[in-house]
Amino acid sequence: MSVEPSADLQAPPGAWTEQAAALLDRVRNGRAATRQELGQGLRLGRKALPPLVSALLERGLLTDGATGAATAARGRRELRFAPDAGALLVAQFGATGLSTAVADLEGRLAGRHHETHDIAAGPERALGRVEELFDRMLDERPAGAPAVWGIGVGLPGPVEFRSGRPIAPPIMPGWDGYPVRDRFAARYRAPAWVDNDANLMALGEVRGGVARGQHDVVYVKIGTGIGAGVVSDGRLHRGANGSAGDVGHVLVGGDSPVRCQCGRHNCLEALAGGAALARDGTAAARDGSSPFLAARLREREASGGSVEARDVADAAHAGDSAAIALLSRSGRLVGDMLATVVNFYNPTMIVIGGGVASAGDLVLAAVRRTVYERSLPLATRDLRILRSADSVDVGLTGAAHMAADELFAAHALARWLPLGSPVDQPELTEANVGEERRPAVRPRRT
Structure with missing residues (x-):
């Protein structure tokens, strides 16, 4: 308006x-x-x-x-x-998939779309596909629908929030320094913001997910890689440059050196993430320790594929002892990392999400057991460890809340309110970054 x-x-x-x-x-x-x-x-x-x-x-x-x-x-x-005063375009990338939606200014989603996509294919292909989906969603909206006021995007790697560019993302070849924010802002003539996907999932959880109303939360995504988002005293904590919560590259012990995609050895995600489960599941199939995975590998190879993390989950559900051991080990390693976080940070809730975490109770049970065994009693006295209800939607919701929070921050509002709306003002993004973040958690009246 x-x-x-x-x-x-x-x-x-x-x-x-x-x-x-x-x-x-x-x-x-x-x-x-x-x-x-x-x-x-x-x-x-x-x-x-x-x-x-x-x-x-x-x-x-x-x-x-x-x-x-x-x-x-x-x-x-x-x-x-009035949440319908404007609309937000939101997108969430994972290592193997992308999701898009249109949201109102309160983060309610419409027109959700999810498809498989390899983030390693590069930014031109990935962002071009998102633009196609955004354009389709805009074309399908009814006449008189609210104008696009902002754009929020999540990426599965380190993002410098000030510039909206991924920086040396380990699982995203070709993305280093790519101007993701500027590309969307220029195409849609609206301010855009880009953040790490785990940060947006954390924000989505505290605004409308299982952590709603909590003020000190750690969200851990266990997918192909491993990352975390941290909410402290109701605020999303990005750190000085936006890399806070990158726990996937914490050094953990191992029987032999395992090289991570970041170039170092024995990083947490190299031993406990989805790619690690696929690698170790393939080894269990080949050495005969997992009959289930051996049969699955033969099926996969017939069509040019290989064992995936979801196959390990399927095997564990079928009672395969090797697969159960792999998932339990993954949860234990994540729990070891989180025990340090709990002692250091003392959150009231940890939320576990991502594809590996959603595979069943084995990972979550191992995380819980390890955290409670290895953390101080005072740090765990009020601690709850829960599984995310929906890692896809919560990331899109978080992207919408990120964009809305930035739009309604005082320094941005001062620039667009006299004009009536932020439409056709992509430069608002640069006016916003680096300022004090708006509180992430406040109970909403019902």
Whole structure:
């Protein structure tokens, strides 16, 4: 929605836009609903609040909701955030698949699409395919659908959040330094943000997944590779350059050196990730220790394939002792790493996601057992370790929340609110990065 800015909104950015951003933030995240609650929470006088509310209502960012039962007698109508004011394009890449969707400004997804894709095929093929899917979704929307306000993308490797570029990603040849953010921003004339996939999964979990309402959370993705996202005191912690949580390259013990795709030896993901399970499962098939995997290998080779991590899971479900040992070892190694994290960071919840974690209870049971055995009693007193309900959707949801949080941060809002919307302002991305991150967790009113 775009309207002519009022005189107040044409004023230089400053306290006014900071107050508008704070007001939107409280309504968006359910911490206030009535004008009285907003005035008290923001410590605004009677004269300061009405112009703020009126301007946000005028721009379609807030709506006057139904009168709450507790306040009906006093005629205080509830203010609600308007999630349909704009739309977000979101994409999530894994090592072997990609997912896309359109989301509203509260992270609700529509038009989900998932397909297999090899991230090692390079950025041109991968991003070109996502653009095809985005274009199709936009073409299929009804007339009058909200304009695209932003784009959020997750990648399975280290991402420098400030520039939106992957940096030396071990499983992504050809991607180093590629301007992913700039490509999407230029094509769709909208601000775009790119982050590591585990970070977005962590954000998705605390906003609407199994970790909703938790403030100190570690999300661990065990897929082809292994990575983690860290939420501390309600904020997604990216670190100085965006590489916080890259636990897949923690050194772990091994009987013999195993080379990781990063070039080092005995990294956690080289011994416990999906590629490691496929490698060790193939070895168990060839040496005869796993009859199930030997039969599966023959089937795979007939069509030019090989044993995959999911075959190891299938074998374990069938009672194959070699496969059970492989999955248990993977969980134990991840648990050893997490025990150190628990003692150091003391989270209230660990969420395990990714393709390997979803294969069954063996990995999760081994992680739990190892963490509780090797962590301090005080650090585990309130700790829960759960499996993610949906690693695909939670990443897309996290990408939407990332984009919405950046759009409604005070320094971005100051630039686009006077114009009515962030449409056709891709440069907003550069205005946002490096600023204080918005809190990731706040209970929403129901």
